[in-house]
Amino acid sequence: MEKFNEDEIQKKIEEKRKRFIENAHRALGFYDQNMLSPGGEHKKRTEAMENEFNKVYDDNEQHARRYDDEPAKPLILAASKNPENVINSPSEEKQANKQIMDSADLNPDKVSSSGSPQEDSLTAAEKEQELRNKPKTNTTNSKSQAITTVTQTPEIRSQKSLHKNLEEEKKQPFNEALLTKSKKSKKDKAKLVKAKPSELYEEDASPVQNRFYRRGDDSLPKSKKRKKFVVNTRHCRQERETLQYVIDLCRWYETTSIGEGNLIWYGVSLRDCDIDIIKSRVEGKSGNELFFNRYPGSELLARKKILCNIMNRMEKYFGEEYEFTPLSYMLPEEEDLLDEDMTKYKDMWYIAKPSKGCGGDGIFLINRITDIPRWHSNSELLVQHYITDPLLVDKKKFDLRIYVLVNGLDPLECYFCNEGMVRLCTELYKAPDRSNRRLKYMHLTNFSLNKNSSKYSEGDDETGKNGNKRLLSSVLEYLEREQGLDPDKILEQIKDTCRKTIIGLIPYLADFARISINPNIDQLRCFQIFGFDILVDKKMKAWLLEVNANPSLNMYQDKELPNGDLERTLRDLDKNLKSMVMQDAIQIVRSKSSPDSYGCFEKILPSKDPFYDQFFIWEEARKIFERLGGVKSPEFISSSQFQRLSKLRGMTNGKIVKAHYDIMYKNVVNRSDSKLMAMEHFFDALEVLAAKLFKKNSLYESLNDLIITVKDQHI
């Protein structure tokens, strides 16, 4: 095992400290368009701002005051933006694996959980709660680091083989059926095609028959009664064939001409040039149907650290209602804090994930700080409490891929897909310990990993029954039959988690959209299918693991062959589910009636239950920001625009006067590059204002009072 001497350790600690301070400084700078200000950063800034505010306040010989806020919930510090944080290069990994093989640490560990009496008297849930409620402070404890990893196979895609397969696919019946039919120019004629319905599609018109899915809902007008609907597949990626299948099924038209069509489908995040096209199409709207399947910035919001920070801010205001993301630590900034908690609760397990990773790449389980591989000391890692008691199917761990359709931000319209995909591990599950912590087929449910296991099984072609990838409906039936669990209750928990997550994301999606495409977001014409990764534990709590802005809608199951080629297998399970999700989503988007349900989708927002209204507090704050900036300045507000708040009834008192708004504005913008106030800064300023003007029992009540005060007044 690699040993560190004292000097090296000391040097390492110093380096970490330095990095931590640099990150903290960066945290005090304000958000730019590429990186949202995370919640921890936000808290730091709020505190710093409050300190400065109080300082000026004192300097002005006014009363020095302390504001007795609620004890702070654990918050996270800023995410480092260091682009050099490349994680797990194959050579590093190879090297590390070699070291593991050489290391004594490979042997199953003899370490027992030598908990303190205090620790042992607490249940896991109580420990988790204690940690959640503990304000985060930084310690300088650090330890030497041993090297360990979970090996990953880098996914290399062979374009050659992909093209070959696509060509072959084109020979199949439904692509043969494409006929040219267009009034366009000769050049475009070749690209605008209409499907001839083949028997295959008639037969497949109800792809998935299960207890949730009801096709044949006639609440929407039939597509044939409508105008020609043209879908642009030019920017599709792996989902191209699925979309083409849906186009054929619905007898729509397809084009690949740049910027053409009623629906432009983007298979990856929007580039600047895509946004330009969208902008020009939105501005030059001809009254035709026009849709884009993405919100700008959505992929940033789905990044692990950013999502975690947004959810943390919600948790700060709504407590246990938002305790559905596992307790998290940002590394390297919070390594000492993690170390402290690990030392205190020795039997707790954690999962470490590279912030920008996907497909289970670079993920490993730890329960000591020294389990973090040495090469990760510079990387951005998100370390989370490991959920040790997941529900099991056939004694295997599984997670759920849930599809959520966002179809409009203001007014908000959001649908939940009642059918989804379940990904099962290929090894029987055991609670993590030192001997099994590296068994990725036991702990990680990613399909991209497990498909490489020799134990991977396909199961039933349509439902995946008995296999490692199954339909949600089939798993819910199993849980009801075999474990007596109530499927409706499980679904309700999942919906609740999805609803709350979307509510947390809405202000940021709306802010990005206003800045990037159109300040009037009711004219956006964007929608998006998000993939939520959910883990359900034995208490039927639905934990949010990840939000995927680009969920796989590929109807092929791709497998990399030893020679590097890509083998593509068409499976009914994928084809039926994903085409159904796509088709029903597009039908809802095209519908003018905003149906309560359609096909596999059910509307979850706006909710009929007024309970969810409270969670829109930051969206209400964003709307105030929007009113202050207007269409002319969607990105920032100026000092005078901000100071308009001080003229409103109830927004000043004996202690807070107009001049303080000026100070507050300067305090905020002085730390940003832009020198103007962005939405995130505005949120920080509102928090401080709310705490000073409306001293209520909770942060939520104070902010709510402020929102109510401002909402009905003319700004």
Ligand code: ADP
């Ligand atoms: P990736 O984006 O790389 O797939 P995820 O966050 O989805 O990363 O994690 C990969 C897998 O690890 C999940 O599918 C799940 O099986 C497991 N996992 C992730 N976080 C946790 C957690 N907090 N507790 C238990 N298992 C987890």
